[in-house]
Amino acid sequence: MDISVIGVPADALEIYRYFLRHHGDGIGSIRQALDLDPDSIEAAVDTLHRLSLLDLTDRHRVMATEPRIGIERLVEQRLNELNSEIRRVLSARDAIASLVEDQQHGENANSMLDIERVEGLDRVRQRLDDLGFFSYKETLCLHPGGPLSRGAIETALPLDARSLRRGLAVKAVYHPKALDDQDMVTYLRELVGLGGQVHITEDPFDRMLIFDRSIAVVPIHPKESARGALLVKEPGLVSQLVTYFDGVWDAATDFREYTEPSSDAPLLSDLERKVLAVMATADKDEIAAREIDVSVRTYRRYVADLMTRLGAVNRFQAALRAKEEGWI
Incomplete structure (x- = not known):
């Protein structure tokens, strides 16, 4: 028999049954009749008293409440608690409408293209530095213009070296116009010497950076890169841009072969x-x-x-x- 569901543990049940059988016995008689330690007896007796199953007005003459009254009352009390809990659980359905609104709001927000607009050269350079620092696989670059400035080279080489030391692949495609400057040629040779990969092509192509094949950076305006950049994270668009890069890369010539055939x-x-x-x-x-x-x-x-x-x-x-x- 297990009536713990209504709050009566096994030790308390055993003591309750003892007093049902032994009307008017005192608390002390339990210690002699049952194999229970004093602390367990006191705890169980207090529980039975709290549940109104024992009358402890006189601890030397304990009276047990009639089961049809005491147990039935506890059952009713437990059923009321369960009904209240069921009502609380069912009331959770009221949150569905509000949560559906949140879901629809999120879906509407996600329907917007994940493209970040960054204006100003300083902000663009900062974002590129952040993207390069947190990349873990590779950096892809298309540079269709002429040579980088001396300052840009001095900034780029340490960043490239840092990426290569971290095990990232660095692949870049340049137009032959970039080789008109000796500082630029020296930079590319150092980049290749550090493990970077550089290709040269005379075919027209657009400026672009791709980090880990998951984030692409393109100019806001193709002819005015100083205006800022667009950071594209939409998987479908990035995939197309990666395919574009791979096509330009495959058609280009290795830097060493181009400069030293x-x-x-x-x-x-x-x-x-x-x-x-x-x-x-x-x-x-x-x-x-x-x-x-x-x-x-x-x-x-x-x-x-x-x-x-x-x-x-x-x-x-x-x-x-x-x-x-x-x-x-």
């Missing part, structure tokens, strides 16, 4: 070597592109360029000539 066998990029390796083995362009993890369009562009450079009329011949020339 080899007179021997042409310096091939890792991707060009991969393309040559699969040209003669893959049955379809889709399979080849998937094998080296590039788009079909990028793969076909590389194939066409390599065939022209090798003077080959088909891909199999291009692969053979690449081996003959020692390209692979």
Whole structure:
């Protein structure tokens, strides 16, 4: 029998049953009849008195309340407590309407594009410094203009060195105009020496920075970068900008090859070597592109360029000539 649900623990129940059987016995008789320590007896007796199951007016002549009265009263009391709790629980439904309003407010807020506008060169530089400091994977940069100023170089090199020491990849694409300044060339050589990757391309491209392939920074106005920048965090937009960067990067030439072209066998990029390796083995362009993890369009562009450079009329011949020339 367990009536702890109405507040009567096992020790108290045992003592209550004792006094039901032994009308008028005193508290002292319990210690002799039951195997309970004095402290447990006192605690249980106090509980029974509080629940009105024992009358302790005379502790030498204790009277137990009739079960049909005492227990029934406790059951009713417990049911009232449970009903009150049920009403409190059901009242929680009243919060649904208010919470739905909060949800709708959040959904409406999230429907706005996650693009931050930062105006002024000082604020932009501060935000770029913060983004670079908290990046953990890589920094991608497109720099279509001429050389950086001496001050910009002095600021950029320590930041790049810090990122590379932390294990981040730093990949940057520059236009040949940036190489017109010797300080700029020295900076790029130092960057490459520290482990950075630099490519050069004469093709037109737009200015852009991407941090960890999750935050892109583009100028507010493409022709007036001093006006400020837009920090784009929308995954769909950032993904498109990353794809754009990868296309520019793949089509560009390695900085060392551009500045110091080899007179021997042409310096091939890792991707060009991969393309040559699969040209003669893959049955379809889709399979080849998937094998080296590039788009079909990028793969076909590389194939066409390599065939022209090798003077080959088909891909199999291009692969053979690449081996003959020692390209692979």
